[in-house]
Amino acid sequence: MRRPQGWLWGKTNPGESSDPYYDLIDDFDLIVSSFQSQYGLRLSREFKNGMKWAEFKSLLTGIAPDTALGRIVSIRAENDKNVLKHFSREQRQIRSEWRKRSAKSMEPKQVEEFLEQMKQTFIDLAEGSVPH
Numbered sequence: 001m002r003r004p005q006g007w008l009w010g011k012t013n014p015g016e017s018s019d020p021y022y023d024l025i026d027d028f029d030l031i032v033s034s035f036q037s038q039y040g041l042r043l044s045r046e047f048k049n050g051m052k053w054a055e056f057k058s059l060l061t062g063i064a065p066d067t068a069l070g071r072i073v074s075i076r077a078e079n080d081k082n083v084l085k086h087f088s089r090e091q092r093q094i095r096s097e098w099r100k101r102s103a104k105s106m107e108p109k110q111v112e113e114f115l116e117q118m119k120q121t122f123i124d125l126a127e128g129s130v131p132h
Contacts, residue, residue, distance in 0.1 A: 021076040021098070022069060025114065034067035035059065044122035053115060 022030070035041045039059060043051075065074050075091050076098040078084060087095070 021073045024111065027069060027072070028118070030067075030069040030072060031060065031063075034063045034069040038062075038064055038067050044126055047119040047122040048126050053112070056115075 024031070032043050035043050035046075041059075046056075063073075064070050072094060075087070075094045078087075078095065084092075084095075
């Protein structure tokens with residue numbers, strides 16, 4: 001599969017915005033896994049140590065297509081009919097489910113609140129104050 005321009009953020013031209021091919025909340029496990037495999041970063045530690053939103057966002061935009069998130073995003077974003085006809089049943093299901101769902105839109109304040117909650121959860125986990 002080829003990687004569409006702006007594949008992760010769903011943008012095709014600078015400044016042009018469309019629905020992204022991932023959901024920050026629903027795909028968070030994929031994001032965590034991808035940060036670990038690509039950057040060797042454990043987000044739980046990085047959030048505890050004060051990773052800023054701008055840094056997180058910059059690293060997220062650089063996630064490669066050979067990571068967990070990258071593979072899913074590549075499937076969701078694929079539009080080449082020749083590639084699509086060779087998709088496995090699982091790939092077709094992933095793409096179909098993504099296309100059927102309505103993209104959740106969050107206000108920037110909601111995103112910040114969610115990230116602050118996630119940061120606190122990771123801090124609590126690192127300190128052992130949240131049961132596993």
